[in-house]
Amino acid sequence: MSDLRWRGKHRAELRRRGPNLAEAALRVRAEQVCEELTAQKDAWRHGFTRRRVLAGAGAVGVAALGSQLATTRVAFAAPETVTRTLVVVFLRGGLDGLSVIVPAGDRNYLNARPNIGVQTSQLLKGDNTFGLHPALAPLEPFWKAGTMAAVHAVHNPDASRSHFQAQDCLERGSASQVVRTGWLDRTLGAMGPGTTFRAIAEGGSMPRSLVGTEPKLVLDGVEGFRLSGPDYLHDKTLNALRTLYTGFEHPVVQQAKVTLAALDQARKLANTPYRPVAPYPPGGFGDQLRDVARLIKAGVGLRVAAVEIGGWDMHTNLGNVDGGDMRNNLTALAQGMGAFATDLGDKLSDVTLVTMSEFGRRVAQNGNAGTDHGHGSLMMMLGGGLVGGQVHGKWPGLAPSALDNGDLAGANDVRDVLGELLTRRFNVGDVKKIFPEHDFKTIGAFR
Structure with missing residues (x-):
């Protein structure tokens, strides 16, 4: 099949795949290669050569996915050299942090929220100032054990109260449009070499925070990271692709090898039954965290994982402890x-x-038993190295004179929280490379 015919045949498929363009290209080309090798045993003798494939659209498919997974300029470390993993959960929509970790007994809070405020008697014990919403009961043991903490009144460099602008700014880690890459992409560069599975985004697309030059994967579950087509052709397809690049010198060769190794490793993981210690909630978020835990425990060298859960834009029906969104x-x-x-x-x-979330909500409830876009937000941390069991950072309070145009003021910069996390947990020496416009100050949340 000529390159022109191949491009025409699969153009619709590539467009349909959208963000997974590279993966689609590899899959359809791999299937075509396998079909041709199976149907024509003497294809090599009649001119079906590695060089011919590289000159056509097949090379584009493998190279594109290879660049997503790994590039030849990156040195790869052994999985056992990766000891720590950062998991970023983006709460899209603008989290109302005042409903999650509540200033206990604060009359300003209760007066502003007569229908949706959480009463002090209903809160789980937090620290001397705050209590936890009772729905956080599954996390209470970790709070008490010192492996969970929070920072309140967190502000994003963007104060527009626009979801799109605030999310874009937060995920780039900069208010300047000159900064094009995401803060997690720059973090990967600072962390140094890693494995093919060094960075993943769970879901169907790459988050803005990971956009950039560093290699990473988009996974919709380990089981979903595979070549499409019938299982009986899987090994033949991989062998055909390996044969194409054996003994050939070209920059794409290393990319193809890493890609094929990743597919092979993912297949082995998928074929090994995973039995988590604890039951995850059904649905996308639970499935994504389960997949991240699986990769961590498998020792594949995971450094960074991005997960997200939407539905936090609660203008209506926010509710209280008895019900609501x-x-x-x-x-x-x-x-x-x-x-x-x-x-x-x-x-x-x-x-x-x-x-993290793009912004917080207004202090006072609105006329629909919800809250509107505000400023100061909330960050929660779970894991090792924390000064746990407490809320860190400056607390501006909810007195009318302390509010920012009716919002919880932003007293703690999100880049300070992340900067402290990166320096104390991941040995990132120069935070300025991650957040170029910001003069980093510690919050005190990490040991």
């Missing part, structure tokens, strides 16, 4: 995080999970 969402979040921590067991000491 906040209780439901927090229940799923806490169950997932609690199962993740329990499943990891002793390995939790080498993992830091951090939650």
Whole structure:
């Protein structure tokens, strides 16, 4: 089949795959290679050569996926040299942190939220100032054990209250449009070499925080990371692709080898039954955290994982402890995080999970028993190395004079929290390379 015919045949498929363009290209080309080798045993003799394939669209497919997984300029470390993993959970929609970790007994809070405020008697014990929403009960043991903490009144460099702008700014780690890459991509560069599985995004697309030059994977579960097509052709397809690049000198060769190794490793993981220690909640978030835990415990060298859960834009029906969207969402979040921590067991000491959201909400409830876009938000941390069991950072309070145009003021910069995490947990020496516009100050949340 000519390159022109191949491109025409599969153009619709590549467009349909969208963000997974590279993976689609590799899959369809691999299937075509296998079909041709099976149907024409003498294809090599008639001119079906490695050089011919590299000159056509097949090379584009393998090279594109290879660049997503690994590039030839990256040195690869052994999996056993990776001891710590950062898991970033993005709560999309603007989390109302005042409903999650509540200033206990604060009359300003209760007066501003007569229908949705959490009464002091209903809170789980936090510290001397704050209590935890009762839906966080699955996380209470970790809070008490010192492996969970929080930072309140966190502010994003962008104060527009626009979901799109705030998320973009937060995930780039900069208010300047000059900074194009994501903060997690720059973090990977600072962490140094790693394995093919050094960075993953769970779900169907690459988050803005990982966009950049460093290699990473988009996974919709380990089982989903495989060549499409019938199982009986899988080994033939891989062998055909390996043969194409054996003994050939070209920059794409290393990319192809790493890609094929990743597919092979993912297949072995998928074929090994995984039995988590704790039950995860059903649905996307639970499945994603389960997959991350599986990779950590498998020792594949995972350094960074990005997970997200939406539904936090609660303009209506926020509710209280008896029902509503906040209780439901927090229940799923806490169950997932609690199962993740329990499943990891002793390995939790080498993992830091951090939650973030683009902005907080206004202090006063609105006319629909919800809250509107605000400013100061909340970050929660779970894992090793924490000064746990307390809320860190400056607390501006909820007195009318302390509010920022009706919002909880942003007293703690998100880049300070992340900067402290990176320097104290992941040996990143120069935070300025991660957050170029910011003068880093410690919060005191990490040992």
